[in-house]
Amino acid sequence: MLFDLSPELAELQATCRKLAQERVAPRAREIDTTEEYPQDLFDLFVDTGLTGLCIPEELGGSGAGILGLTLAIEEVAKYSQSAALMLLLTRLATGPVMIAGNDEQQRRYVTPIATGEQRAAFGLSEPQAGSDVMGMRTRARRDGDDWILSGTKCWMSGVRQADWYCVFAKTGPVESRAHDSVTAFIVERSWPGVDVGRVDKKMGVRGVDTGELVLDEVRVPAANVIGEVGGFRLAMLGLNSMRPIVAARGIGLAEGALMYAVEYVKQREAFEQRIADFQGIQWKIAELAAEIEAARLLTYRAAWMADRGQFTKEWVPYLSIAKYYATEIAVKVSGEALQMLGAAGYMQDHPLELYYRDAKQLTIVEGTSQVQLGLIGRGVLDHHLWWD
Ligand SMILES: Cc1cc2nc3c(=O)[nH]c(=O)nc-3n(C[C@H](O)[C@H](O)[C@H](O)COP(=O)(O)OP(=O)(O)OC[C@H]3O[C@@H](n4cnc5c(N)ncnc54)[C@H](O)[C@@H]3O)c2cc1C
Numbered sequence: 001m002l003f004d005l006s007p008e009l010a011e012l013q014a015t016c017r018k019l020a021q022e023r024v025a026p027r028a029r030e031i032d033t034t035e036e037y038p039q040d041l042f043d044l045f046v047d048t049g050l051t052g053l054c055i056p057e058e059l060g061g062s063g064a065g066i067l068g069l070t071l072a073i074e075e076v077a078k079y080s081q082s083a084a085l086m087l088l089l090t091r092l093a094t095g096p097v098m099i100a101g102n103d104e105q106q107r108r109y110v111t112p113i114a115t116g117e118q119r120a121a122f123g124l125s126e127p128q129a130g131s132d133v134m135g136m137r138t139r140a141r142r143d144g145d146d147w148i149l150s151g152t153k154c155w156m157s158g159v160r161q162a163d164w165y166c167v168f169a170k171t172g173p174v175e176s177r178a179h180d181s182v183t184a185f186i187v188e189r190s191w192p193g194v195d196v197g198r199v200d201k202k203m204g205v206r207g208v209d210t211g212e213l214v215l216d217e218v219r220v221p222a223a224n225v226i227g228e229v230g231g232f233r234l235a236m237l238g239l240n241s242m243r244p245i246v247a248a249r250g251i252g253l254a255e256g257a258l259m260y261a262v263e264y265v266k267q268r269e270a271f272e273q274r275i276a277d278f279q280g281i282q283w284k285i286a287e288l289a290a291e292i293e294a295a296r297l298l299t300y301r302a303a304w305m306a307d308r309g310q311f312t313k314e315w316v317p318y319l320s321i322a323k324y325y326a327t328e329i330a331v332k333v334s335g336e337a338l339q340m341l342g343a344a345g346y347m348q349d350h351p352l353e354l355y356y357r358d359a360k361q362l363t364i365v366e367g368t369s370q371v372q373l374g375l376i377g378r379g380v381l382d383h384h385l386w387w388d
Pocket residue numbers: 121122123124125127128129130131132154155156157158205210361364365366367368369370371374
């Protein structure tokens with residue numbers, strides 16, 4: 001068993017750490033205040049090759065894999081969740097295309113993500129169907145060689161910046177809950193009938209919009225079906241393989257929050273001594289550090305597994321544990337770190353209130369903590385995670 005990163009990944013981690021400290025950290029507060037998409041950071045990620053990390057070399061990426069993207073996101077998330085989400089979005093919509101798309105789809109839609117010429121977003125959720133995805137009502141009906149899509153997707157990250165969308169729709173009866181009633185499509189932003197609807201006002205991660213994608217009788221060529229008609233399983237494979245990438249946002253945020261609070265308590269005094277010298281504070285720091293390291297190991301293992309293609313059903317508990325634990329830790333650590341600053345932590349002079357607001361979305365997106373617990377529980381009951 002080896003715990004060392006390869007020389008290439010260690011170099012990537014060092015590069016991202018420097019870039020995050022020098023270029024991302026100074027922008028974090030302004031991104032939150034202005035709620036503007038940080039195009040400068042996107043350009044920086046393109047120039048440094050980070051938009052192609054998880055994309056294979058033959059498709060124009062660098063082939064650093066899910067572990068490479070995980071490491072990069074961890075560094076960036078120490079300072080800005082919006083910036084980390086921009087990197088995550090290079091994999092969320094491209095995942096299903098890389099898993100099940102044909103060569104032409106991969107060349108046409110995945111390569112421009114690697115080069116930064118295009119962006120993409122992922123449309124699974126609908127107003128009445130979040131955790132319960134089979135309740136989706138977006139409909140695709142066959143018309144000659146094409147499909148006609150109608151419906152509304154919601155809470156879609158990066159909806160306004162995207163050039164294309166990975167959209168799931170019912171190709172079977174709309175009331176059906178059978179997995180073979182759902183199909184994945186690639187839908188281009190420029191096609192007639194495709195529109196961005198309401199954009200959400202959010203608690204955190206304000207640099208990247210979430211909002212509605214409205215599909216009104218959109219004609220989609222059959223060539224843009226990803227994988228098989230009736231392939232809902234693809235949504236789950238895509239999301240399973242994303243678990244370490246979301247988890248990376250959590251561990252990065254937790255590390256950033258704790259590091260900030262530690263430096264603060266080392267210089268703040270109360271009762272004629274440094275706050276850092278109180279045993280109660282040291283034990284809190286130790287407890288959070290232990291949880292962060294546990295979450296890091298779970299996240300790296302999950303990324304390593306996903307890169308080996310271990311994201312089918314039998315591996316789900318390992319992947320979901322990483323997402324569940326790392327994102328819950330992010331919420332816990334950001335809250336405890338804010339507390340260590342007292343009133344200062346509550347004010348915008350320090351970044352802790354921003355970490356605290358940003359953390360909460362992580363336990364909701366891409367499968368809530370409760371959904372992850374359900375998946376882990378079923379995995380244990382089925383002995384996919386078992387110790388015997
Ligand atoms: C900032 C943000 C960005 C997002 N980006 C995207 C995106 O890019 N693309 C996309 O498709 N979606 C996106 N989403 C949507 C996200 O995936 C859903 O919010 C999530 O799946 C939960 O669905 P819901 O909000 O409808 O909650 P609901 O399903 O209504 O659940 C409400 C509560 O009930 C709990 N619950 C539900 N079912 C169970 C159960 N069986 N057992 C126990 N508890 C349960 C949930 O855990 C939750 O706490 C985003 C959401 C947010 C907040």
